[in-house]
Amino acid sequence: MSEERLMSKKKPAYPVSSKLESYLRHYNRTIEIPIFYEDLLRFSGSIVVYDSNDEDSLWVRVYYSEFERAEIDQSLKKVYSILLSDGGDQIFQYLNVDAVDYCTFGNSKPFRIKVRNILNDNFTYFYVKKTDASRIYGLELEHMLSPYNLNFLVYKNTLIEEHIAGIPGDVFIKEMLPNCTEPDKAQLSKEFVKFNERCMIRLLGDMRSYNYVIVPTHDFDHVVYKIRPIDFDQQCFEGKLKVYRPQFFKENYQMVELVRSKLQKKSVDQYKLEERSIVAKRIKSSGNRIKRLMRACVEDDISTPENIELLKSQIYDLTLDVNFKKCSKMGEVLHLALEFVLNNYEDVSMKQIMENKINI
CATH class of the missing domain: 1.10.510 (Transferase(Phosphotransferase); domain 1)
Structure with missing residues (x-):
């Protein structure tokens, strides 16, 4: 059976209800962050990202004006610190935002952020997406009912997800x-x-x-x-x-x-x-x-x-x-x-x- 018949063509993003928001606050899933999904949409241009076989990966690498890039880089470092560290700015001097990639394929249209530690060249990914209540339920159920813990944050219309390696x-x-x-x-x-x-x-x-x-x-x-x-x-x-x-x-x-x-x-x-x-x-x-x-x-x-x-x-x-x-x-x-x-x-x-x- 083809997916066109199996699935709906478009799924809407559902808003977070007051009860779900209360749940997220109770379990420390929500915190104020300095950048929104819409902020990353203000890119000036993009180039195609190819995989190791020189095939289109369906991601594009976006770039911003010089003025906006400095502000966006600083905000993304802050998000990294909130998601993966103590939220402080002491580590900013050791971080570099190597890439901001955008995927136009699928419903969520996420941004993939690559952050590198300049001292040892280790790097980490995280994702910036539009908030969707059904996706949040999915993340929470995976956190509770699978062998794996998931790390994510929700703030208003923006969802931050830690990268799942594999x-x-x-x-x-x-x-x-x-x-x-x-x-x-x-x-x-x-x-x-x-x-x-x-x-x-x-x-x-x-x-x-x-x-x-x-x-x-x-x-x-x-x-x-x-x-x-x-x-x-x-x-x-x-x-x-x-x-x-x-x-x-x-x-x-x-x-x-x-x-x-x-x-x-x-x-x-x-x-x-x-x-x-x-x-x-x-x-x-x-x-x-x-x-x-x-x-x-x-x-x-x-x-x-x-x-x-x-x-x-x-x-x-x-x-x-x-x-x-x-x-x-x-x-x-x-x-x-x-x-x-x-x-x-x-x-x-x-x-x-x-x-x-x-x-x-």
Whole structure:
């Protein structure tokens, strides 16, 4: 199925509600910053950025007038300090803003900022984007329900995100996957099954290969691969359940074929169960934080009535939970989906306790 039929052509940016803003303040996600997304749009010109294969990277490197460049550089150093340090200006003398890149591809149209330490040439990226409530929910859910912590800041209409390091999925599939060993391919298959399940559970959509990264970690005598999303623009917006399952995007065809060739159905079912159990444990351990987030989300407008009606009916067909039919907001659908996973995990755990005759 083509993405044009699978997904809406354009997703709007949703404003931050008062409840979500209160949540962000409570967990120190919001702080005054000296520059806004619109400020970076005042560039004088741009040049195309090519990748290592001399192909268009879909990013352009922007430049500013001499007067504006000095002010923008200083403000971006301040943002770096707030995001990654103590917010002070003592480190400014050691920092240089090497590049400001702009991406016109996709919904978010982000700016990518490259900041280099002039003492040792180490560099770090961060992103400046337009604030979007559904993206913030996606970032927070990734922070709580995945193995990774995310660092981001929100101030009015501007969102600052720390860079997520890894090999872009499309690059990995094209250039590195053919050279992987058979054990590597088996492990990648397992991780893709788990990633696919995790996206569906928390309704994170549009995980085409260029919207996630592969993270290799060397462990003794082998390499461990993990898959991480890097774009949270499509958090619980679309109405088709297939959008929330990476396996249905043509860009992931080779990963799906890898799963088919390397894993038996029993193994796939086992890894799905493992991932559901892990997510359920993270929901429980998140305590009041995820409850606060869901209280804001269930009242928020982050999708269209048509998408809500379609998704809740498709999830009902999958779960047969009549509560989904009563939802009027996308946040309610998301909340019930997480509750469904948690309740099923607790039911299985209680059954195991009773079967083993363990007293609690």
